[in-house]
Amino acid sequence: MKPATAAKKLGIYLPATPQEFQDGTVTRAEYAELVSSPPEWLVDLRQNGPHPRAVVAQKLGISASGLARAGVRDVMTTTEIKSLLVEMPEWLSAERAVHAAVQEENARVKSERAAKEKLRQGGR
Structure with missing residues (x-):
């Protein structure tokens, strides 16, 4: 999926994500991994x-x-x-x-x- 779609589903602001997230695409497996075991940047974005x-x-x-x-x-x-x-x-x-x-x-x-x-x- 496109980074904008993934960001929307994750409830995060796309321009605040790391550049590699913004530039790439997110597979279903990668999305599932982000949901089940979020990296530190995602946890920080969701909290702050x-x-x-x-x-x-x-x-x-x-x-x-x-x-x-x-x-x-x-x-x-x-x-x-x-x-x-x-x-x-x-x-x-x-x-x-x-x-x-x-x-x-x-x-x-x-x-x-x-x-x-x-x-x-x-x-x-």
Whole structure:
């Protein structure tokens, strides 16, 4: 697979990886090895960052769209993320509330669909 695909699956920021990782390709066996026995650089990236947008959003408890709406950087280190969580600026608090509401609504819709499907299958 391409390095960008592997980085996305590993939850790491590609430009922060070693050059040989960026320049090469990753086989399924190499990917499995990275997952099961990560090298020191991968462990460090996962712990300290910089983290890609999806990981930053997840660690902040908001959506990637919330990061864009807030106008904050997409790539952050663990220290920067922890600092934001301690400061809890107004935009972050608001985005966390929006994200929680969206998740609640998604769970409600999923539950309703499952109940309707159960009725449909039980009615036959």
